[in-house]
Amino acid sequence: MKRPEVEAAEPWLALAQADSEILGWIVERDDAPAELLGLGCFHGQQAAEKALKAVLAAWDLPAPRSHDLTVLAAAVAPVAAMPEAILAACEALADYGVGPRYPTPGRQIPRAVALRAQLDAQAIVRWCRGAIG
Numbered sequence: 001m002k003r004p005e006v007e008a009a010e011p012w013l014a015l016a017q018a019d020s021e022i023l024g025w026i027v028e029r030d031d032a033p034a035e036l037l038g039l040g041c042f043h044g045q046q047a048a049e050k051a052l053k054a055v056l057a058a059w060d061l062p063a064p065r066s067h068d069l070t071v072l073a074a075a076v077a078p079v080a081a082m083p084e085a086i087l088a089a090c091e092a093l094a095d096y097g098v099g100p101r102y103p104t105p106g107r108q109i110p111r112a113v114a115l116r117a118q119l120d121a122q123a124i125v126r127w128c129r130g131a132i133g
Contacts, residue, residue: 004131016051017125020121037114042096048120051128052075054132055076069094072090082127089119
């Protein structure tokens with residue numbers, strides 16, 4: 001099997017890291033309203049999406065035209081066996097790709113949910129970096 005091309009992944013990883021940092025800034029705010037926490041969860045999903053696409057770029061695999069993290073995780077499977085915990089993190093973040101970007105009456109994102117999203121996003125980004133080498 002060929003080796004991954006780290007250079008192809010770097011732009012994706014840089015964007016993944018930026019999204020992860022935005023989520024971090026949001027959850028660090030003690031006064032963050034639910035809407036902002038929801039947008040933080042969106043950035044967590046985006047960090048995971050871009051990290052998974054970094055793996056695909058590194059291995060020169062086509063990225064599915066999807067924002068669904070479970071679809072992207074399946075696309076990564078041929079080159080890297082994904083642990084159950086990382087797949088579960090992808091599933092947990094998958095719904096944040098769209099929902100928090102639009103007004104939904106009654107939706108409240110508690111701080112604990114945003115903190116969980118932060119941990120999940122960080123775990124996925126870390127795993128993807130390892131899958132690239």
